[in-house]
Amino acid sequence: MMKKIISLFIAxxxxxxxxxxxxxxxxxxxxxxxxxxxxxxxxxxxxxxxxTTTDEQGYFELETESxxxxxxxxxxxYEKRSIDVNANTSDIGIIEMDRxxxxxxxxxxxxxxHNYKSTFKGSNFRLSPVTLKNINPxxxxxxLRNVPGVNIIGDMGLSNRPNISIRGSWGRRSKKVLLxxxxxxxxxxxxxxxxxxxxxxxxRLTSIEVYKGxxxxxxxxxxxxxxxNYITALPPQKPELRVKLVGGQRNYQTGLxxxxxxxxxxxxxxxxxxxxxxxxxxxxxxxxLNLNAKIFxxxxxxxxxxxxxxAQSEDNQASLSSQTPFxxxxxxTQNPLDADQFTMRRYGVDIIHKWLPKSNLSxxxxxxxxxxxxxxxxxxxxxxxxxxxxxxxGETILNNRYSYLNREVFGEEDYVIVGRVQDGRESTTxxxxxxxxxxxxETLDYDWGAFGEKQYLEVGFNFHRETFKDRFLVADSxxxxxxxxxxxxxxxxxxxxxxxxxxxFNVGKFGVTPIVRIEHVNMYRQDLLSLAxxxxxxxxxxxxxxxxxxxxxxxxxxxxxxxxxxxxGSFYQGMIAPSKVFGFLVEQDGIVTNxxxxxxxxxxxxxxxxREIGWRGTIWKQRIDGQLTYFNNTxxxxxxxxxxxxxxxxxxxxxQGLEVAIGAEIFKINxxxxxxxxxxxxxxxxxLDGKLVDKDLFSQVIHSNSTQNEYIExxxxxxxx
Numbered sequence: 001m002m003k004k005i006i007s008l009f010i011a012x013x014x015x016x017x018x019x020x021x022x023x024x025x026x027x028x029x030x031x032x033x034x035x036x037x038x039x040x041x042x043x044x045x046x047x048x049x050x051x052t053t054t055d056e057q058g059y060f061e062l063e064t065e066s067x068x069x070x071x072x073x074x075x076x077x078y079e080k081r082s083i084d085v086n087a088n089t090s091d092i093g094i095i096e097m098d099r100x101x102x103x104x105x106x107x108x109x110x111x112x113x114h115n116y117k118s119t120f121k122g123s124n125f126r127l128s129p130v131t132l133k134n135i136n137p138x139x140x141x142x143x144l145r146n147v148p149g150v151n152i153i154g155d156m157g158l159s160n161r162p163n164i165s166i167r168g169s170w171g172r173r174s175k176k177v178l179l180x181x182x183x184x185x186x187x188x189x190x191x192x193x194x195x196x197x198x199x200x201x202x203x204r205l206t207s208i209e210v211y212k213g214x215x216x217x218x219x220x221x222x223x224x225x226x227x228x229n230y231i232t233a234l235p236p237q238k239p240e241l242r243v244k245l246v247g248g249q250r251n252y253q254t255g256l257x258x259x260x261x262x263x264x265x266x267x268x269x270x271x272x273x274x275x276x277x278x279x280x281x282x283x284x285x286x287x288x289l290n291l292n293a294k295i296f297x298x299x300x301x302x303x304x305x306x307x308x309x310x311a312q313s314e315d316n317q318a319s320l321s322s323q324t325p326f327x328x329x330x331x332x333t334q335n336p337l338d339a340d341q342f343t344m345r346r347y348g349v350d351i352i353h354k355w356l357p358k359s360n361l362s363x364x365x366x367x368x369x370x371x372x373x374x375x376x377x378x379x380x381x382x383x384x385x386x387x388x389x390x391x392x393x394g395e396t397i398l399n400n401r402y403s404y405l406n407r408e409v410f411g412e413e414d415y416v417i418v419g420r421v422q423d424g425r426e427s428t429t430x431x432x433x434x435x436x437x438x439x440x441x442e443t444l445d446y447d448w449g450a451f452g453e454k455q456y457l458e459v460g461f462n463f464h465r466e467t468f469k470d471r472f473l474v475a476d477s478x479x480x481x482x483x484x485x486x487x488x489x490x491x492x493x494x495x496x497x498x499x500x501x502x503x504x505f506n507v508g509k510f511g512v513t514p515i516v517r518i519e520h521v522n523m524y525r526q527d528l529l530s531l532a533x534x535x536x537x538x539x540x541x542x543x544x545x546x547x548x549x550x551x552x553x554x555x556x557x558x559x560x561x562x563x564x565x566x567x568x569g570s571f572y573q574g575m576i577a578p579s580k581v582f583g584f585l586v587e588q589d590g591i592v593t594n595x596x597x598x599x600x601x602x603x604x605x606x607x608x609x610x611r612e613i614g615w616r617g618t619i620w621k622q623r624i625d626g627q628l629t630y631f632n633n634t635x636x637x638x639x640x641x642x643x644x645x646x647x648x649x650x651x652x653x654x655x656q657g658l659e660v661a662i663g664a665e666i667f668k669i670n671x672x673x674x675x676x677x678x679x680x681x682x683x684x685x686x687x688l689d690g691k692l693v694d695k696d697l698f699s700q701v702i703h704s705n706s707t708q709n710e711y712i713e714x715x716x717x718x719x720x721x
Contacts, residue, residue, distance in 0.1 A: 339479040
């Protein structure tokens with residue numbers, strides 16, 4: 001018995017000595033250039049193999065032996081760093097990490113709490129990884145509402161087809177905003193059909209950046225108003241399995257499963273996201289599956305390779321035409337059009353290679369491609385007086401889907417949207433679109449010296465190709481038909497050779513960054529159905545309606561750096577590429593019309609002169625950061641004013657406004673911050689020239705006495721041209 005007691009006593013002493021020999025080492029890991037924290041950096045102890053990662057502010061704590069030891073810090077895209085520690089080391093302080101010269105912007109995302117990206121010249125707004133994590137958004141629309149100058153019109157519940165407006169642009173399907181995912185345009189066809197029929201799910205986003213300054217000319221077409229760049233998640237620094245399950249009202253479900261890690265010079269991540277939602281009205285639901293994988297490999301000291309592949313499918317029961325003011329007031333959840341259905345699938349791939357022949361010279365080569373297809377079956381509708389619905393539909397259809405009207409009292413100006421009935425049958429139509437996009441982009445970066453400081457030259461060239469098949473089908477057997485006769489079959493093809501040259505000159509506290517972009521576009525349209533019905537057609541090239549144009553887009557940004565911030569001003573010419581909406585029209589004697597047989601298409605891009613001046617930075621001991629920007633944009637060759645609103649005589653538009661964004665640290669407890677942020681946007685727009693035609697006034701909209709009187713009053717006061 002005595003021997004056991006002695007053994008336990010000795011063991012406890014040894015355990016106590018071992019415990020006291022352990023110590024805790026802390027520190028903070030940041031980017032050497034912008035001093036912003038690196039989230040998830042891996043810290044390894046050589047002797048014990050213990051490891052940890054940095055938190056959202058870049059801090060870490062780690063137990064080591066009390067004697068001498070070696071810490072190794074690793075972060076994907078940065079040079080590995082080793083630090084010796086001894087018995088007296090407890091707080092290492094700030095550890096600065098050098099970004100590897102082979103690093104790609106698509107891989108590393110700064111964890112800066114600031115709401116702007118300092119390396120972008122001109123106004124921009126940034127939603128950091130920390131901000132997105134704290135918001136935990138259901139959709140991208142939810143977070144974009146926090147960006148000054150951005151207006152959102154919700155659609156279909158999960159941001160599947162976002163309607164984003166920047167600085168007064170037409171927001172329908174974000175057609176006048178450049179949308180990107182990891183720096184690559186993500187619209188199904190950025191030139192011909194830029195509508196946002198694909199949008200990445202918010203669950204796999206790390207950061208969102210919104211660009212509005214002259215540096216937008218680096219990215220692509222449709223740069224008149226602004227661009228949104230969705231940045232997806234990085235491979236984690238150590239192997240990690242992540243599971244996320246969320247549920248809510250109206251059968252809202254989200255499931256995320258991902259696995260990834262970094263092994264020596266290779267980082268990899270595989271993700272899957274499933275979402276489901278029943279919508280806010282009857283007969284509306286969405287089911288979505290998103291899969292993606294990415295690999296980043298450092299091939300050698302001067303080469304790296306990035307590969308990303310993604311896929312998304314969607315089944316959406318949705319109607320855009322079930323409500324009138326009367327039915328909305330009666331029951332806003334009613335949607336009797338139960339047969340409408342939207343299905344889509346998309347595949348995409350990005351391959352990026354970076355090579356440094358010299359320490360100050362790099363070449364980045366990107367190959368990208370995507371394939372997109374959608375079917376949108378929608379019931380053919382009619383707008384009838386509410387008092388005549390029963391006589392129009394018949395008892396069976398009325399009681400089946402419109403019975404909520406049975407107890408209502410109808411006024412003279414009450415209308416209801418119903419399924420159109422002809423010969424006792426309902427009908428449906430299908431808009432079937434197929435897109436393929438591919439391209440190759442080469443970018444040269446060269447650092448050179450002048451005026452005793454570093455200067456930065458960037459040159460990019462891009463060869464881009466698009467095809468778009470636009471078919472329209474009609475079925476008159478029932479609203480459930482999913483096949484019909486083709487009534488429209490259009491074929492679009494486009495190739496573009498475009499490029500830019502940009503140099504960042506630095507002289508003391510001043511920076512001047514001129515940039516020039518050139519776009520050469522060659523596109524055509526064919527009416528395949530018309531050609532198929534013509535027995536004299538002589539070849540597949542017959543009937544092509546071409547539009548070829550070259551556009552020169554200059555810009556410049558001037559900035560002056562002060563303590564904790566900078567003042568800046570930018571000036572550039574932006575463009576909206578002629579799409580299928582207005583790309584195949586003719587302007588003659590000031591009037592825009594469809595071309596006659598054999599007439600050459602001469603429509604040019606919509607162009608604008610964009611001016612802005614502003615400040616961004618921090619004040620009050622860096623506890624408040626923000627932006628203040630005044631902008632003034634004047635557009636010309638303006639055709640598409642809005643949905644069903646076009647300029648019969650091309651317009652000239654001026655939009656000016658003030659954007660303010662503020663983030664403030666209210667208090668800090670240990671390493672935890674409580675921050676608030678907000679924004680204000682004031683804007684004024686004015687039509688300077690042109691003749692606007694609103695097709696709604698003559699077709700879809702049925703006016704009440706009050707709206708008719710309002711229109712007559714405006715005409716009499718000559719406030720409408």
